[in-house]
Amino acid sequence: MPRPPKLRDPVVVPIVFERDVYEKLKSRCRAMGVSVSEYVRNLVEEDLKIERPIAKDGGLPFTSIIEEKYLQLKLQEHITQAELCLKARNRYSKNQIDWYDWNRKCINEIKKAIDATRRMRNPPSKLMKKLLDLINSAEV
Helix, strand or coil, X not given: CCCCCCCCCCCXXXXXXXXXXXXXXXXXXXXXXXXXXXXXXXXXXXXXXXXXXXXXXXCCCHHHHHHHHHHHHHHHHHHHHHHHHHHHHCCCCCCCHHHHHHHHHHHHHHHHHHHHHHHCCCCCHHHHHHHHHHHHHCCC
């Protein structure tokens, strides 16, 4: 008796891999106890769940992509300004008023950066790491 099908309406799609990549994939699937087909299907299903900006054919409007890029630039600008404020702050000792002025300016730039990240779909992880480092460096 043949086994019941896993898929309702299957379509066979040939995929070409480099041999060494396929061997690694096969090895990983064996270790996980799944077939290569099932593994690839799961990867594709997970990938399709993620919303990504697409500029053509019914994806996000082009203005959304431009706005995302603009927000990335603003985020970078606020991070750079906060870094400059921290450098300026560090020229003073903590008992001087200038130290507190520069620290306040730094915190304001960090707040602007956080606001920019809230409006972004996918803030770049590199910038998020820089922002986290700044938050840890600034004294609130």
